[in-house]
Amino acid sequence: xxxxxxxxxxxxxxxxxxxYLFGVPVPAGNYYFAKRVSYMFPRPWEEQLQGAERERAIxxxxxxxxxxxxxxxxxxxxELERRIASVLRGQQLEFTRGGDPAAYTAWVRETLGEDVExxxxxxxxxxxxxxxxxxxxTSFTVAVTDEEMxxxxxxxxxxxxxxxxxxxxxxxxxxxxxxxxDPVRWERMKARGEPPVRPVxxxxxxxxxxxxxxxxxxxxxxxxxxxxxxxxxMPFGRQWCVYRLLDKRTGDLAAFSAARDAYLKQxxxxxxxxxxxxxxxxxxxxxxxxxxxxxxxxxx
Numbered sequence: 001x002x003x004x005x006x007x008x009x010x011x012x013x014x015x016x017x018x019x020y021l022f023g024v025p026v027p028a029g030n031y032y033f034a035k036r037v038s039y040m041f042p043r044p045w046e047e048q049l050q051g052a053e054r055e056r057a058i059x060x061x062x063x064x065x066x067x068x069x070x071x072x073x074x075x076x077x078x079e080l081e082r083r084i085a086s087v088l089r090g091q092q093l094e095f096t097r098g099g100d101p102a103a104y105t106a107w108v109r110e111t112l113g114e115d116v117e118x119x120x121x122x123x124x125x126x127x128x129x130x131x132x133x134x135x136x137x138t139s140f141t142v143a144v145t146d147e148e149m150x151x152x153x154x155x156x157x158x159x160x161x162x163x164x165x166x167x168x169x170x171x172x173x174x175x176x177x178x179x180x181x182d183p184v185r186w187e188r189m190k191a192r193g194e195p196p197v198r199p200v201x202x203x204x205x206x207x208x209x210x211x212x213x214x215x216x217x218x219x220x221x222x223x224x225x226x227x228x229x230x231x232x233x234m235p236f237g238r239q240w241c242v243y244r245l246l247d248k249r250t251g252d253l254a255a256f257s258a259a260r261d262a263y264l265k266q267x268x269x270x271x272x273x274x275x276x277x278x279x280x281x282x283x284x285x286x287x288x289x290x291x292x293x294x295x296x297x298x299x300x
Contacts, residue, residue, distance in 0.1 A: 019059070019291040021066050028294055034062050037122050040112070041087075055291075061129060063287045064280070069133040075124045075131070083127050084120070136279055142271035149263040150256055157210065157251020158223050161202035164243040165195050166236055173240035174235035183228045186244055202247055212237045223248060 019029035036057050038046060046057050084097045088104075091111075094102040108119045167173040176195070180186045190197050205223060208214045214234050222231040222245060230244045256263075 005196075006287045016294065017292055018294055019289060020064055021287045021289060022230055022265075023288065024066070026062060031058070031294070033122075034058050034065075034125070034161055037061075037125060039129055040275070041122065041126060054186075059289055059291065060284060063284055063289070064129045064132055065125060066287075067283060068128040069131060071135070072134050073128050073135065075127045079127060079131075080120065080123060083123050087123070133276060133280075135271045137276045138276040139273045140273065141289065142268055144264055144267045144271065148258060150253060152206075152267055153256045153259060154251045155206040156204050157249070157255075158205045158220075159202040159249040160205065160208070160223050160243075160245060161200055161248065162244045162246035163190075163197050163199050164236075164263075165197055166239045166241045167233075168239055170233060170240050173242055174175050177230070177233055177242045180242070181232075182270070183230070183244075202249065222280070223250075 016028035017025045018028045019026050033052060033207065035058050038054065038061065042049075046054070049057055081097055084104075088107075091107075093107065095107075097104045105116055108114065108116050112119060165176060171273055178188045189195075205216075205219045208219050209216055212235065214236070218234055222234070222243065225245050227245055227248065230242065233240050235241075276292065
């Protein structure tokens, strides 16, 4: 979680209402507090959010925080100390909140431009949300089969590498593939230097499937090809690629039994996080969120 400096001041009178959650009015001050936290301490998935996407993240956090109170989630001083210590370590600072209160107070005031009470309320707010999500995640009972664990094992043990050419459209990729779909024609194209060919280091099949949304069956079919072969166009994030297979590793299921417990834990957590996402979406729908227009807060 990174720390970013934002403008001082909330500026919104408590009498103003920013919206309604579960039929309960949300004071403008609460909304601006949550907004400040979102910009000052963005989670990795929040850092690039703008406009409506950022607003959805802010309101989702408010809904989760409200639910944490409904479920009686609390934050102990020890938990708060650990959370603040992690923030300080992230800023490459050696002192702690309890070990050097003066240095800690000075850092909050000089670096964040706010007082210690506000900063610690921000940390409690984030920690309550995290504790709620962890409580809910671990409450979900999920089933994991040996077949699923073995598949996950192979997803991580199978690797491919080589070189590819990327395109903005499937049509362009298909046309290119028709022109260079054997090693000889590929080498001629590469010698011309156009279009540019990018090298790709060995990566797991899981990385291609999770990061670039390549379908499992297509990824496994590509892995099964002979070295030197050129695969048909595949999705590559928001682009399309034509990929030449030059290197690969193949996992051995004989090694799976020694790693079974780790994969059981890994897949259990993965399925629980999927359930957590579903639960969060259900909670957001049940909140019947109503957002009201607000005047921009004053700044000093």
